[in-house]
Each structure stands twice: as structure tokens, then as C-alpha cells.
Amino acid sequence: MAFTITIPGIIRLVVVRTPDEVLAVNDASMVERSLSGRGGLVNRSVAAKLAVFRTPDGDIWPAFRDRLDPLRVAHQAALEAALSDVRPLLRRIAPEIAELGGYVRDGAADRSLGVIVQQAVGRLFFANYTASEKSYYAARTLQTWLSPWPLRAFWIRRSGALQASLDRIMDLSRGDMACAHATALAMDNIVRSIKLMRRLARHGDNLAKIEPLDALAQTLRAPTRVVREARDERHVGPVRLRARSLVLLAVESARRQRPDPGFALFASAWNRCPAHGVVPALLADVWQAARADTGGSPEQRRDLQTDQIPVSKNPPTAAIR
Numbered sequence: 420m421a422f423t424i425t426i427p428g429i430i431r432l433v434v435v436r437t438p439d440e441v442l443a444v445n446d447a448s449m450v451e452r453s454l455s456g457r458g459g460l461v462n463r464s465v466a467a468k469l470a471v472f473r474t475p476d477g478d479i480w481p482a483f484r485d486r487l488d489p490l491r492v493a494h495q496a497a498l499e500a501a502l503s504d505v506r507p508l509l510r511r512i513a514p515e516i517a518e519l520g521g522y523v524r525d526g527a528a529d530r531s532l533g534v535i536v537q538q539a540v541g542r543l544f545f546a547n548y549t550a551s552e553k554s555y556y557a558a559r560t561l562q563t564w565l566s567p568w569p570l571r572a573f574w575i576r577r578s579g580a581l582q583a584s585l586d587r588i589m590d591l592s593r594g595d596m597a598c599a600h601a602t603a604l605a606m607d608n609i610v611r612s613i614k615l616m617r618r619l620a621r622h623g624d625n626l627a628k629i630e631p632l633d634a635l636a637q638t639l640r641a642p643t644r645v646v647r648e649a650r651d652e653r654h655v656g657p658v659r660l661r662a663r664s665l666v667l668l669a670v671e672s673a674r675r676q677r678p679d680p681g682f683a684l685f686a687s688a689w690n691r692c693p694a695h696g697v698v699p700a701l702l703a704d705v706w707q708a709a710r711a712d713t714g715g716s717p718e719q720r721r722d723l724q725t726d727q728i729p730v731s732k733n734p735p736t737a738a739i740r
């Protein structure tokens with residue numbers, strides 16, 4: 420059930436949490452990614468936060484571009500095509516997959532989990548992308564900037580860490596905004612999944628017993644929330660959206676009610692993640708690497724040779740949170 424918070428002059432907000440409502444509101448033509456900042460103080464402050472993902476020459480990070488923006492559409496299609504040849508890409512990042520597998524198996528790695536994930540994601544774009552503690556710190560700073568804590572956000576901007584982090588991520592991404600998005604923001608979803616895999620692997624003989632596709636289904640997580648604005652007043656199904664409301668789509672909360680990997684990646688929507696094929700395959704390979712010396716059925720190993728992991732596969736019932 421969606422809920423609304425309206426305090427005149429302060430906030431106009433709608434939070435959408437069920438799978439059908441999230442999909443319907445996401446699909447509504449008057450619900451946009453660009454934020455006007457109208458509707459109250461909070462609306463203005465959230466719009467100001469997202470404005471930092473726009474460069475001085477007007478370029479915008481892809482997940483903040485509007486649905487009909489022709490550049491967004493073209494870049495999404497180009498990246499989706501570039502990422503569709505899944506197996507060669509995963510061979511390219513085989514060393515990082517092995518490191519992540521070691522972390523899932525042993526709970527430790529030679530460098531921090533976030534650095535390994537950031538490098539794996541960066542290398543989907545540039546074969547020689549090199550992440551470090553500093554670049555991962557930059558990613559964490561931008562993730563914290565987007566979290567709902569005003570004091571931390573104030574300090575991040577005031578200290579100069581915000582601009583330094585944006586500059587570092589953009590430098591490493593060689594100006595490629597999709598790479599910046601993936602290595603600063605999207606990578607956190609993968610970090611969460613790998614941590615959950617580690618938890619799963621610690622219990623009993625789960626590592627040997629659970630097949631990679633099931634491990635993937637149990638650990639893939641969606642972004643906690645994505646932000647939109649309702650341009651006009653409209654009912655979308657039972658959800659009433661007042662004009663200039665901030666709309667929070669609680670994607671992870673909705674995914675828990677419909678635990679299908681495709682849902683986490685909006686795989687059937689206009690804003691489908693261009694990595695909807697490679698991310699599930701990467702996670703399944705990490706589990707496979709973790710159990711390399713614990714076995715796993717030959718049938719499953721054959722399965723993982725296929726190029727595309729079906730994202731609509733129904734997960735097993737024993738989901739972890």
C-alpha cells in the first residue's frame with residue numbers, strides 16, 4: 420500500500436511499496452526522473468542533491484535522465500548491447516570473480532570487498548580499470564550523499580569530499596557516465612549480494628548444496644529506493660499522485676514481495692538496467708567460484724556455460740533477508 424506525507428511548504432511525498440504499484444507508477448508518463456524541486460523544502464533539498472549528478476556542460480548521469488530523453492535511450496541500448504556478450508566479459512573479470520569467490524568461501528580477501536567489486540564493474544567498461552581504497556571511498560561518499568541523512572550530506576559537501584569524489588569517479592570512468600553510475604552507485608547492490616552470499620555460505624553445507632542459480636536468486640538485491648517526481652495530478656491505479664509530489668519507489672521492499680531477479684533490475688520496463696544479463700551471471704559465477712573445491716553438480720556447471728541466465732527464474736522459498 421502506498422502512503423502519502425503532505426505538510427504544506429515542507430514536503431509533498433508519496434512512497435510506493437507493492438510490486439504492482441511500483442511497476443505501474445514507474446510506467447506512468449507523468450512520473451519523471453528529473454526533479455523540479457517544487458512541492459516543499461524537502462522536495463527542494465532532494466532535487467539539489469541529485470543536481471550534482473549533472474556536469475557543468477549539462478550532461479547527466481544515466482539513472483537521472485528522463486524516460487524520453489533521446490540520449491538516455493541511445494546510451495541504454497548501446498550499453499545493453501555491449502554487455503550482452505556475457506561470457507567474454509566474465510572471462511575478462513575472472514580474477515575478480517575468483518577473489519570474490521574466495522571472500523564468499525573464507526570471509527576474507529587480500530583487499531576490501533568494495534574495491535574488488537568496483538574493479539570488476541569498472542572492467543566491464545575498460546579492461547584496465549583499476550580500483551583502489553581511494554576510489555571505493557569516493558563511491559561510498561556518493562552513496563552516503565544520496566542517503567537520507569542531512570547532517571552527513573552537509574558535511575560531505577562542506578568538507579569538499581563530494582566534489583573530490585565526483586572528480587575521482589569521473590576521472591576513472593574516463594568521462595563515461597554509465598561507468599560512473601555503475602562504479603559509484605550500482606556497485607553497492609553487488610556488494611550487498613556478495614555479503615549475503617558470504618552469510619549463506621557460512622551455514623552448514625550450503626556452499627556445496629545450493630546451486631549457483633539458487634544462490635543468485637536468494638541474494639540478488641534491488642536498490643532500496645529510486646526517486647521520481649509526479650509532474651501532474653493523476654491516479655495510477657489506487658495511488659493518488661498530487662502534482663509536484665516527490666515519489667519514492669521502494670524497489671527492494673517491493674522485490675521482497677516478488678522475489679524475481681528480473682524485478683530487481685526492472686528487466687521488463689523502459690528503465691531496465693542495461694546490466695540485466697551480466698549481473699545475474701556474475702553473481703552465479705561468484706558462487707560457483709566459491710564452491711570450486713566443494714564440488715557442485717556437473718549439470719549445474721554445464722548450465723553456467725550458457726550465455727544468458729534467465730532473470731525471470733522463480734527463486735527457491737528459503738530466501739534470506
Ligand code: HEM
Nearest residue numbers: 481482495597601605608609640641645683684690692694
Ligand atoms: C545488482 C546490481 C544491479 C542492480 C540491482 C541494478 C538495478 C538497476 C535499476 C533498478 C535501475 C533503474 C533505476 C531507475 O530507474 O531509477 C538501473 C539502471 C541502470 N543500471 Fe543497473 N543495477 C545493477 C548493476 C548495474 C551494473 C553493474 C551496471 C553497469 C555495468 C548498471 C548500469 C545501469 C545503468 C546505466 C542504468 C540506467 C539505465 C537508463 O538509462 O535508464 N547497473 N539498474
